[in-house]
Amino acid sequence: MTEMSTVWPVGLRGVTESIVTTYGPNDRWNAAALGLHAPDPDSNSTHKSKDGSDKQNKESERNTAGSYESGSAAVESAAESETGDKSIITATTWGNTRTRRNFHREGGGVVQFVSDPRAFVAAATTIYEVDEPVLDTAHAWAEVTVEHLEQGKRGGTQWERWAIQPIETGVIDRTVPTINRGFAAVIDATVAASRLTVPSYDTDxxxxxxxxxxxxxxxxxxxxxxxxxxxxxxATEWRSQLDEPGTIPVFD
Structure with missing residues (x-):
């Protein structure tokens, strides 16, 4: 049974890695990795956002505290984002990706929270398209609207920053949090692998x-x-760039 709400289904802090599905011109949903940036809770700002997202984050904290007491603390209402907007969740797209184009075309998508590293790798490193907006591996999801905030260029790559606002959310199942270094290593590996083609990063x-x-x-x-x-x-064939690939564990 899915529990429905209009606030974030989990508390967000720092950068929370998620998968977002966006509706494409081919009538399919493109799944891609998306980092959700919470405002800095140490900010001295005492103003509230006009859209009431600070209230939503507090409600999200209350909604998740019972099941995730040892997990994330939700965003504090007094925080201020890098753009000057108060208490908003933001995300940045890099390059001319399907997510960026679909954000511009559709104005939103469906953010989901997963614990299966295979789903995250597929979303982060391949063209991953599905027929339905919510993945089978999702524990919770949030239908969101996006608002373009700013854009620029870094290391030769165009970036765009977006405000992410939930309009409908659901919790499919609640899990007991565990910490596994192997899982964390997979997530970080997708970041490193995605930067191999960016000239501003050192390949070695x-x-x-x-x-x-x-x-x-x-x-x-x-x-x-x-x-x-x-x-x-x-997906990335990163081992082909190594001088001695035989010394690294291989997974079948």
Whole structure:
């Protein structure tokens, strides 16, 4: 049974990694990784946002506290984002991605929170299209509207920042939080792999990180983490850039 609401289904702090599905011109939903940036809770601002998102974040904290007492604290109402807007959740798209184009075309999407590393790797490193907006692996979701805030260029790559506002949300199932270093290594590995084609990042440094993440998954990951890293290998072929690839764990 899905619990419905109009506030974020989980507390957000720092950067929360999610998957967003956006409706494309081919009548399918494109799934991509999306980092949700919460305002800095240490900000000295005492103003509230015009759209009432500070109230929503407090409600989100109350909604999730019972099941996630050891997890995320929701965004504080007095926080201020980098753009000067108060208590908003933001996300940044990099390059001319499907997510960016669909945000402009449709004005929103469906953010979802997953714990399956295989789904995250598929969303972060491949063209991942589905027929329905909510993934089978989602624990919770939020239909959102987006508002373009600003844009610029960094390292030769165009970026755009968006305000993300939930309009309808649902919790499909509640899970007991666990910490697994293998899972965390898979998520970080998708970031390193995605930067291999960006000239402003040092390739050797990124390959060293990927080597370390592979070793971490080998030591600490379970079957899902190893399968996810194998997906990452196939999608990015990062090992082909190594001088001695045979010294790194391989996952089948």
């Amino acid at each position: 440094t990124l390959l060293d990180r990927l080597r370390y993440f592979a070793e971490t998954v080998d030591r600490c990951g379970g079957p899902r983490e190893r399968a996810a890293f194998a997906q990452l290998d196939a």
